[in-house]
Amino acid sequence: MIYAEILAGGIGSRMGNVNMPKQFLKLGNKPIIIHTIEKFVLNNRFDKIFIVVHPEWLVHAKNLLKTYGLTDERLMILSGGTDRSESLLAGPRYLQAEGLLTAEDVIITHDSVRPFITHRIIEDNIDSVLKYDAVDTVIGAIDTIVASEDGEFIQSIPNRDHMYQGQTPQSFNVAKLVRLFDDLSEDAKAILSDGCKVFILSGEKVKLVEGEVSNIKVTNPYDFNVANHMIEGDKDDQPSL
Template sequence: MADRIKVAVIVAGGSGTRMGSATPKQFMEIGGKPLLYHTINAFLQAYDDMHIVLVVPETHQAYIATLLTAFDRPPSVALVHGGETRFHSVKNGLATIRQPAVLFVHDGVRPLLSPSLIRRCYESALAKGNAIPAVEMKDSLREVDDEGNMAVDRSRFRIIQTPQTFLSEVLLPAFEQPYDPLFTDEASVVERAGEEIHLVEGEEQNIKITRPVDLAIANAFLAGHGL
């Protein structure tokens, strides 16, 4: 599999609505640089031959030039327009793949992932066909239905993260399926296609930035690590 390329399909389709900002959240700054800079940079730090496919709404593409100037050496980035849903956005990104690859699909607003997590996903995907990072739940859970609610065993559940990582021959055919609203992530699409899903250990700091408090947490993390 040495001839496989490595491609990070980074989905950055969010807005600043919940942030109370006109600036899309993926372009807001943490640690003095755009949030999306940190996301892209983690992949470049993991592997120097990483290809970046950035999926963004057409209306956000004016931000990209500014984003790239944050890099000392601006990386080569393929820009792809987002779609109606995450499924369609990812499918648009996957349409750029022309040769056997290891594909990382990552939320653009998860900027705190480490290069070691990316490498862990890569190695596991090579061995098993896919690698989905997950962390244990720390909060208590209750299941709620029309009859009431009941406690459940949290040890049976995991919080799923990205980068969800796949061999191209696993992921590309799965995305030929018709869209289903139950496709909440790439693992659910691949599972529907009949593939077994393999979990790898995720990272507590690999949070999704959606609210102002998340930005504060990310800034504190970067400051604490000298980044």
């Protein structure tokens, strides 16, 4: 089976003075998360599309699906965990609990606040994860990367030709993701920043898939303004609630 998982469990603390998580803010005429979900619904290769939401926003998310006519039977809203790792595993844990998980299952995981994902990126993730077990979507680094451990002095300046900026989707063989995560020490789990790091810490290879500069993540008010201009031009620089 091929699954999708849209991660919408964050509270959007970097968006500033707004009264809801950023994924629920309107971009153009619909919430950011709806733009994202629609991209995945258009792909008929997915057997199920999980939407992982913070427990306090489950009802709101369900109402949004109804409001915007997203009645696809493949859509399922799940409650997120206490951190990103547990939210990432919400879909896999559901499959485990229902006795549906097989060794061949793959899952394409994506940030709900990256609404400009393309059909090509989704397809490349599906094709690659079916072959390589773990996939990360990246673009080549444009700026020089400076490494500093103390935040005051430079330790190194890596060769930019070897540096990439991570995006999503990140895609995985589901059973392997669960097994590798469960095998990590508690200290290792504490430093996880994304799913691919589970594989890296376990000594596994992660295949790179080319992303797009336009596949931006809406994290702060500046990102929101850029995304709003991408949707409908220079109309209103303030988040619409």
